[in-house]
Amino acid sequence: MVYLFLDSSGFGGVESHVQQLALLLQQQNIAVEVIFIRRYPDHPQYTFLAKHRIPFRFLSEISGYRFFRKLSRRDVIHAHGYKASLVARVCRVLAPYHLVVSFHAGEALSGRLALYEGLNRITSFLSRNIAVSRRIQATIPFNCELLRNFIFNLPRIEQRQRHTQLQVGFVGRLSIEKGIDRFVWLSQLHPACQFHVFGDGELSSTVVDQPLINWCGAVDSMTPHWSQLDLLVITSRAEGLPMAALEAMAHGVPVVATKVGELESLLPSRSLVAENQWKQLSILVDELDLAGDIAWQQLSQYSQHRIVSHFAADSRWSQLSEIYQLGRFAPS
Structure with missing residues (x-):
């Protein structure tokens, strides 16, 4: 099972990326579930996941200890954002799951956010790490590889007409x-x-x-x-x-x-x-x-x-499958 793990109060690039990941995993017949740290009202992500029959839960509404404790070496936690990443690293003492962390933030941070993101990067030796750009990759002090964003549901190519007024x-x-x-x-x-x-x-x-x-x-x-x-x-x-x-x-x-x-x-x-x-x-x-x-x-x-x-999803699957180490338990 691959668990996509994040804390999300709104919709942006990270949430869109998680959607693409979930759809790609679903297409590849890999069991996937999205785990949110907590529930936020009227979040569009929940509607999207329900529409596509992608299961999701909220860590704040279940026993976090019990959730992490039951994971095995076959499971993958893919964390997005500093909060989910730090929680997932700490909880690895409870179970030997495979931990992958994506770094998305390209902007300079300040105050508490900078402190938390700095802690996220300093502890990156405890996870397998992905960055969405070379610039972000260069800021991670431990091993980190580049995995560019992609699009799963590509619309049909068509010849559009521009508006008279741009x-x-x-x-x-x-x-x-x-x-x-x-x-x-x-x-x-x-x-x-x-x-x-x-x-x-x-x-x-x-x-x-x-x-x-x-x-x-x-x-x-x-x-x-x-x-x-x-x-x-x-x-x-x-x-x-x-x-x-x-x-x-x-x-x-x-x-x-x-x-x-x-x-x-x-x-x-x-x-x-x-x-x-x-x-x-x-x-x-x-x-x-x-x-x-x-x-x-x-x-x-x-x-x-x-x-x-x-930038089609299929072009990323080979790299993503290796990052998740999905072949670890394949029958010989």
Whole structure:
């Protein structure tokens, strides 16, 4: 059994990644269950898991001691986030399960979060470790391998039409790390385009009164919304490999971004700007707005084929199966 273990109060890149993992394991006929540290009200992840018949439980509602104590060497705990990772390492004294930890955080942390994440990294010698970007991988003091994000449910490749007025989107947490302030600045420079924000967070006040921005708030899934967008702009100061970029491209939405995390492995150089020269994203928005329908369609088609050929779930299974050591108890 593979247990995907996390503490999650909202929906973001980590939660999207866990969904893709669960679906891939399910497809490969590997028993999988998602274990949340505690229950949060109205969490969209629960609806998704129930819809796809993926079992899930809450550690706060069962005996944590009994749960970990019954695990065996055949079981895998795959922890996401510092809290789940630290709990899973401590509880290994109760049972000899195989522990895998994913490191997702690409941004610089401060205060207690920095302390906890530092403890997570210092104790990483107690687990098998995965990072979603080379930059994150380089910050882990013990053995850590790169496993880039992937998409399981790839939509059918289609020839989309762009809107007459370019529809520009931001998808993610409204925080300084994600650069929502930069996106607001871009919206003021391009009044001929329509700007949309999907997400919520500590800097929501920066978008709530912006007349040029359609703030949609946090949504359960972006799947029904990608058709509203002609361009995804990633203004982040730090990243891993954002699931929003993979999902956008899979749905034929071109992406331009700051050159952070693993985005260089996903996007062509013409779609990237140096992080400290982020204002040049304005030039890329202008170029796409003026490029015309045919050029936009070509970029949309390129985006879809790029994901299918390099970021499909099947291309990750061999590495993931080895990380989980699923062949340990296979019959000879």
